[in-house]
Amino acid sequence: MKILVPLKRVADPDNANKVKIPAGGATIDTTGLEWKPNPFDEYALEAALRLTENGASPKARQGEVVVVSFGPKDMEPTLRSALATGADRAIRVDAKDDQLDGALVARALKALIEKEKPDYVLMGKQAVDGDSNQVGQMLAQLLGWPQATFAATIQEEAGALLVGREVDGGVLTLRVKGPAIVTVDLRIVAPTSVFSKSTARTFKYNDGVRFAPLPAIMAAKKKPLAEVKLSELTSDTALRVEYVKFEPPPGRQAGVKVKDVGDLVHRLKNDAKVL
Amino acid sequence: MQPLFETEVHAQLRAQARRFAQQEIAPHARSWEEAGEFPRELYRKAAEAGLLGLSFPEHLGGGGGDLALALATSEELLIHGRSVGTVVGLGSLAIALPPLLSLGSEEQQRRFIPPVLAGEKIAALAITEPSGGSDVARLQTRAVRQGDHYVVNGAKTFITSGCRADLLTVAVRTGGEGHGGISLLVVERGTPGFRVSRKLDKMGWWASDTAELSFEDCLVPAANLLGAENSGFLAILQNFATERLMLASQCVAIAQLAYQETVAYARERHAFGKSLTGFQVLRHRLADMATRIAAARALTNEALHRLALGHDVTALAAMAKNTATDMCCEVCDQAVQLHGGYGYMREFLVERLFRDARLYPIGGGTREIMNEIICKLEGY
Numbered sequence: 001m002k003i004l005v006p007l008k009r010v011a012d013p014d015n016a017n018k019v020k021i022p023a024g025g026a027t028i029d030t031t032g033l034e035w036k037p038n039p040f041d042e043y044a045l046e047a048a049l050r051l052t053e054n055g056a057s058p059k060a061r062q063g064e065v066v067v068v069s070f071g072p073k074d075m076e077p078t079l080r081s082a083l084a085t086g087a088d089r090a091i092r093v094d095a096k097d098d099q100l101d102g103a104l105v106a107r108a109l110k111a112l113i114e115k116e117k118p119d120y121v122l123m124g125k126q127a128v129d130g131d132s133n134q135v136g137q138m139l140a141q142l143l144g145w146p147q148a149t150f151a152a153t154i155q156e157e158a159g160a161l162l163v164g165r166e167v168d169g170g171v172l173t174l175r176v177k178g179p180a181i182v183t184v185d186l187r188i189v190a191p192t193s194v195f196s197k198s199t200a201r202t203f204k205y206n207d208g209v210r211f212a213p214l215p216a217i218m219a220a221k222k223k224p225l226a227e228v229k230l231s232e233l234t235s236d237t238a239l240r241v242e243y244v245k246f247e248p249p250p251g252r253q254a255g256v257k258v259k260d261v262g263d264l265v266h267r268l269k270n271d272a273k274v275l
Numbered sequence: 276m277q278p279l280f281e282t283e284v285h286a287q288l289r290a291q292a293r294r295f296a297q298q299e300i301a302p303h304a305r306s307w308e309e310a311g312e313f314p315r316e317l318y319r320k321a322a323e324a325g326l327l328g329l330s331f332p333e334h335l336g337g338g339g340g341d342l343a344l345a346l347a348t349s350e351e352l353l354i355h356g357r358s359v360g361t362v363v364g365l366g367s368l369a370i371a372l373p374p375l376l377s378l379g380s381e382e383q384q385r386r387f388i389p390p391v392l393a394g395e396k397i398a399a400l401a402i403t404e405p406s407g408g409s410d411v412a413r414l415q416t417r418a419v420r421q422g423d424h425y426v427v428n429g430a431k432t433f434i435t436s437g438c439r440a441d442l443l444t445v446a447v448r449t450g451g452e453g454h455g456g457i458s459l460l461v462v463e464r465g466t467p468g469f470r471v472s473r474k475l476d477k478m479g480w481w482a483s484d485t486a487e488l489s490f491e492d493c494l495v496p497a498a499n500l501l502g503a504e505n506s507g508f509l510a511i512l513q514n515f516a517t518e519r520l521m522l523a524s525q526c527v528a529i530a531q532l533a534y535q536e537t538v539a540y541a542r543e544r545h546a547f548g549k550s551l552t553g554f555q556v557l558r559h560r561l562a563d564m565a566t567r568i569a570a571a572r573a574l575t576n577e578a579l580h581r582l583a584l585g586h587d588v589t590a591l592a593a594m595a596k597n598t599a600t601d602m603c604c605e606v607c608d609q610a611v612q613l614h615g616g617y618g619y620m621r622e623f624l625v626e627r628l629f630r631d632a633r634l635y636p637i638g639g640g641t642r643e644i645m646n647e648i649i650c651k652l653e654g655y
Contacts, residue, residue: 077283081290208294211325211326212287212291214288215339217288
């Protein structure tokens with residue numbers, strides 16, 4: 001099985017208070033921000049690794065996992081760290097963040113996918129910076145592939161993936177045959193969320209994303225990391241989304257003490273206006 | 276700020292150690308410290324995350340890295356795990372195993388090291404005795420060869436992880452007086468005549484156990500002797516030099532944590548109508564804390580970097596240890612002071628760090644012994 005995992009780097013959400021918005025609010029100042037992989041994409045990578053191994057002996061890889069990211073050269077450590085955890089190859093599409101929007105990334109990914117011909121594309125349901133939640137769906141439309149979004153569980157069975165989606169009324173299970181797009185939710189990294197065809201159904205993974213031991217980190221430096229120009233993938237580099245204005249969230253107001261339930265309801269109705 | 280001399284590899288290991296500490300240690304830090312123990316299971320988890328034995332050779336299950344990599348991760352474990360006792364307990368293998376590397380045969384290394392680096396067995400180093408610690412050359416625990424065994428009699432104390440250790444690297448006297456008569460033996464749990472006589476109650480480092488051990492006609496297989504008889508002293512000294520850098524680096528991390536806690540508290544706490552950081556006298560104290568941490572970190576990193584370049588860092592490591600341990604005690608003391616009454620309460624982290632810090636000018640060679648080393652090398 002060959003799986004392609006698009007991976008975006010985002011500003012570390014733990015340091016969100018370091019995000020600066022210059023006067024005018026037209027852009028975000030990214031100097032001094034620490035970067036890390038979008039958590040949902042890390043979960044997608046973990047799911048892809050689980051689908052291409054027997055959980056009991058993960059060193060023997062049973063498929064190919066290719067990670068791809070859009071960004072400047074200084075984002076390569078993010079790709080190398082994906083290689084260290086077990087991905088086989090990495091591709092960096094050279095681009096700056098402000099040259100991109102979801103639609104353009106989807107168009108470029110389409111061209112790359114047609115070249116790479118993966119069986120599945122696994123990706124995070126959304127990036128935690130823009131929270132757009134659209135690239136996976138757009139990509140499925142552009143490719144004409146089936147999609148299963150917000151996957152909480154994936155089981156490989158009879159040449160297809162059984163994808164469990166948590167919906168309001170319970171769990172919806174889809175059977176998707178590759179090639180297909182699967183976007184993942186956070187529960188995909190729970191101990192019994194993903195089973196490849198060779199992993200015993202009684203096997204339990206450690207909760208969360210796997211760690212890369214030092215020898216794997218060193219070996220990852222020798223794994224292939226290709227660079228592709230954005231213009232090689234799409235001639236249409238026009239942006240469909242224009243950022244009009246950035247504003248920091250309003251500072252937290254001091255709380256108030258309420259006398260009784262009547263006062264609470266009154267304030268919820270008239271001050272907070274949530275009732 | 277990215278630490279000097281550090282690469283992408285350090286950054287990646289730091290990120291992983293941080294994640295491990297936040298997930299596996301921090302949520303339990305206080306309860307493990309209060310209970311005086313952390314679960315054995317944590318060794319296996321840390322091993323699976325690739326965080327045990329980073330500086331040990333790959334063929335023995337280690338990471339194949341150097342001391343600087345190991346210390347960068349331990350710094351993250353301390354700052355984000357928020358339990359000094361847990362991290363030093365996990366780390367006792369880093370002082371127990373190096374003599375096996377320098378003196379042990381290939382067979383001994385293959386037998387003893389991999390299970391420890393896999394987190395299946397706990398290793399401890401046993402040098403100090405009730406009658407003396409600083410004066411290593413005068414240690415009294417005696418091992419007499421009888422056929423295929425050594426008969427060991429004596430006692431050890433202040434042994435980190437000693438209560439739960441499955442194997443101990445023990446310094447014994449096999450020859451005459453002085454440093455020329457000392458050997459190192461690996462003693463396994465369950466060896467007849469070996470027992471843990473007491474779990475010691477300490478001022479700090481609560482989550483890590485500290486033992487008093489007794490050897491009464493303890494029969495240790497002669498195959499467990501490391502290197503030649505009476506050749507142990509040099510390995511002990513070499514081990515001390517790296518241990519000092521480990522302790523210095525722990526001090527930098529502990530002080531950094533105490534400082535961060537104090538800055539956060541000083542921002543939030545209001546007195547006389549403004550936050551504590553609004554008072555010049557108090558914010559200058561924070562600035563002094565930050566400065567002293569930076570100075571100790573710089574010296575520790577210089578010693579580490581020189582060690583990697585192959586320089587003799589005996590004196591520099593002793594200086595780094597004294598600088599860092601003094602700094603850490605002072606910073607933690609100021610952290611308690613700035614927290615006021617809360618700083619004296621067990622529910623506040625700085626209270627615990629203050630107690631943890633007091634070990635460092637004593638353990639791994641006292642402040643006074645460090646100065647003796649410096650005097651000797653300086654030639655007066």
